[in-house]
Amino acid sequence: MLEDYVSKTQKSRALYERAKKVLPAGVSYGIRFFEPYPFYTARAKGSKLYDIDGNEYIDYWIGHGAHILGHSPSVVVEAVKRQVENGTHFGTSHELEVLLAEQVVKMVPSAEMVRFTNSGTEANMYAIRLARAYTGKSKIIKFEGGWHGGYDALHIGVKYPFHIPESAGLTVGATQDTVLAVFNNFEDVEAKAQEESVAAIIVEPVLGAGGSIPAEKEFLRGLREICDERGILLIYDEVITGFRLAPGGAQQYFGVLPDITVFGKILGGGFPVGAFSGRREIMERLNPLVYERPNFSFHGGTFCANPITMAAGLAVLKTLEDGGIISRLNKMGEKVRETLREIFEAKGVDVQATGVGSLFNTHFTSKQVRNARDAFEADRKRLAEYHINLIVMGVFFLPTHFGSISAAHTDADIEKLFQATEDYAKIIGKV
Numbered sequence: 001m002l003e004d005y006v007s008k009t010q011k012s013r014a015l016y017e018r019a020k021k022v023l024p025a026g027v028s029y030g031i032r033f034f035e036p037y038p039f040y041t042a043r044a045k046g047s048k049l050y051d052i053d054g055n056e057y058i059d060y061w062i063g064h065g066a067h068i069l070g071h072s073p074s075v076v077v078e079a080v081k082r083q084v085e086n087g088t089h090f091g092t093s094h095e096l097e098v099l100l101a102e103q104v105v106k107m108v109p110s111a112e113m114v115r116f117t118n119s120g121t122e123a124n125m126y127a128i129r130l131a132r133a134y135t136g137k138s139k140i141i142k143f144e145g146g147w148h149g150g151y152d153a154l155h156i157g158v159k160y161p162f163h164i165p166e167s168a169g170l171t172v173g174a175t176q177d178t179v180l181a182v183f184n185n186f187e188d189v190e191a192k193a194q195e196e197s198v199a200a201i202i203v204e205p206v207l208g209a210g211g212s213i214p215a216e217k218e219f220l221r222g223l224r225e226i227c228d229e230r231g232i233l234l235i236y237d238e239v240i241t242g243f244r245l246a247p248g249g250a251q252q253y254f255g256v257l258p259d260i261t262v263f264g265k266i267l268g269g270g271f272p273v274g275a276f277s278g279r280r281e282i283m284e285r286l287n288p289l290v291y292e293r294p295n296f297s298f299h300g301g302t303f304c305a306n307p308i309t310m311a312a313g314l315a316v317l318k319t320l321e322d323g324g325i326i327s328r329l330n331k332m333g334e335k336v337r338e339t340l341r342e343i344f345e346a347k348g349v350d351v352q353a354t355g356v357g358s359l360f361n362t363h364f365t366s367k368q369v370r371n372a373r374d375a376f377e378a379d380r381k382r383l384a385e386y387h388i389n390l391i392v393m394g395v396f397f398l399p400t401h402f403g404s405i406s407a408a409h410t411d412a413d414i415e416k417l418f419q420a421t422e423d424y425a426k427i428i429g430k431v
């Protein structure tokens with residue numbers, strides 16, 4: 001299969017040779033590299049990516065899950081064209097940021113106020129700082145396999161084995177206040193939350209990079225209760241689930257509300273974005289008219305609330321608001337998980353299809369996958385091999401990463417995923 005990939009992607013191969021001289025690993029984000037080298041994209045539209053060799057891929061990575069309406073949907077293209085003519089970056093306050101904040105508050109049950117950032121990483125960083133400022137406490141509980149971006153205090157326990165630091169250069173000082181707990185294991189959190197100085201518990205309601213594993217509702221309820229009992233803030237990282245599982249995100253889908261929510265991806269309509277929201281009383285800590293140093297919690301940056309991002313995000317959120325598209329995508333997700341499971345099982349291959357709503361992943365194991373440990377103990381090599389096989393057949397997943405369905409995916413696109421999976425299952429199948 002690798003030979004087939006190489007023969008189809010000769011221009012990408014040549015570009016990779018140039019790229020790796022000027023970009024470490026030839027990429028701008030380590031996860032975008034895959035063996036033997038990544039293809040380089042020339043353009044994207046709807047559910048498709050086209051590489052520089054002219055190959056077409058049905059895209060289930062879909063911009064790290066950001067493009068819920070597909071690549072360059074017309075509502076976004078129109079909104080962005082209008083805004084480019086009116087200014088790309090004001091460096092002052094403007095109406096679009098107010099409109100998008102109002103839209104977020106309208107859609108997300110726990111959001112009373114919002115602040116915009118340029119990435120999910122940044123939003124998580126400021127959310128943690130805000131939780132510490134508000135509670136006057138320092139420790140953070142995060143979960144094994146939880147990915148919240150590259151901010152030092154949250155950049156531990158992401159990949160298995162969880163005790164190995166994710167990066168060089170993380171100081172003891174930056175990480176010593178972060179406590180790791182096991183996802184979907186309430187007893188573990190309960191034991192760790194006894195510590196007096198816990199400011200916040202941060203959780204992805206669906207572990208994304210950790211395997212596309214939904215939180216169990218009882219688990220989220222338990223987190224909510226323990227936070228209320230102990231004066232801890234509950235932070236949902238909804239960078240993936242926000243505006244995807246429901247118009248109001250995972251908190252609406254599961255019916256358990258956090259104190260602070262972190263957003264990214266879909267909110268920017270395909271442009272760089274992050275945001276965090278919460279109750280007024282908490283968010284007012286960011287208000288320099290109300291709090292002075294040392295009680296004020298800082299947030300800001302040159303490109304915060306960039307008008308192009310705000311225009312694109314507003315166009316997408318307005319399209320999603322009535323829930324029609326989302327419920328259609330959620331049904332498609334259910335069918336995808338069920339069918340992938342059936343295809344592998346019919347060939348005697350042990351598999352768990354995980355995810356919820358329009359998010360999905362596969363894990364080659366006979367054991368139920370409830371947390372990141374289970375996901376990493378499954379056959380990851382097989383998962384990478386499956387995804388590379390799909391790529392050769394014109395179906396793109398970033399190898400080992402989750403898939404997302406967008407409104408641009410047609411029944412024929414989904415059929416092609418099933419067909420390619422069936423072809424792969426035949427190769428590895430036992431029956």
Ligand SMILES: Cc1ncc(COP(=O)(O)O)c(C=O)c1O
Nearest residue numbers: 119120121147148149208239264
């Ligand atoms: C759940 C979650 N949180 C945070 C982030 C970081 O966001 P960004 O890549 O925009 O910094 C990601 C990115 O994939 C994510 O999936």
